[in-house]
Amino acid sequence: MPHTLHADTIDREDLDQVQHLAESLPEGSALAILLHNLVTAASRGLDVTLLSADRDLTPNETATMLSMSRPHLLKLMDTGVIAFHRVGTHRRLHLSDVLDYIERRERAGATVAQALGTREHDLAAVRDNAAEFTEEELRELGMA
Numbered sequence: 001m002p003h004t005l006h007a008d009t010i011d012r013e014d015l016d017q018v019q020h021l022a023e024s025l026p027e028g029s030a031l032a033i034l035l036h037n038l039v040t041a042a043s044r045g046l047d048v049t050l051l052s053a054d055r056d057l058t059p060n061e062t063a064t065m066l067s068m069s070r071p072h073l074l075k076l077m078d079t080g081v082i083a084f085h086r087v088g089t090h091r092r093l094h095l096s097d098v099l100d101y102i103e104r105r106e107r108a109g110a111t112v113a114q115a116l117g118t119r120e121h122d123l124a125a126v127r128d129n130a131a132e133f134t135e136e137e138l139r140e141l142g143m144a
Contacts, residue, residue: 003049003050004047004048004049004050005038005042005047005048005049005050006047007041007042007044007045007046007047007048008045010042015039015042015043018035018038018039019035019036019039021035022035022036022039051095052095053095053096054094054095054096055095056087056092056093056094056095057092057093057094057095057098058090058091058092058093059073059074059077059084059091059093062082062093062098065098066098066101066102074091076101077091077093081101082097082098082101083097083100084097
């Protein structure tokens with residue numbers, strides 16, 4: 001069963017105590033990192049939901065988690081973009097499969113951003129090279 005910590009209901013003193021506990025743990029320990037991330041998110045006003053890693057999610061829960069509509073999620077499931085299994089006649093998603101999808105989506109987004117950035121950089125270089133015409137060259141081209 002998921003449990004959501006709503007940032008606006010967490011007392012600042014409680015956050016300070018959890019931060020102190022995180023700092024008292026060995027640096028780099030999984031629990032210290034988890035507690036630090038929890039405090040950081042709550043301090044920024046973000047709600048945090050804790051889920052068991054082996055938990056199955058319903059399509060509704062998954063769609064909410066991914067900030068997409070349920071019909072869009074079902075299309076992704078039907079096309080094999082996100083793996084799912086059936087429990088009787090109901091569809092269920094392993095949390096690990098949802099996290100895998102999120103990671104793949106983020107990598108794809110980064111690849112597209114890098115490609116677009118490279119294209120913009122190349123276009124800027126072409127414009128810069130074009131700007132290097134001398135006055136004489138521009139007159140010969142009829143542009144001066």
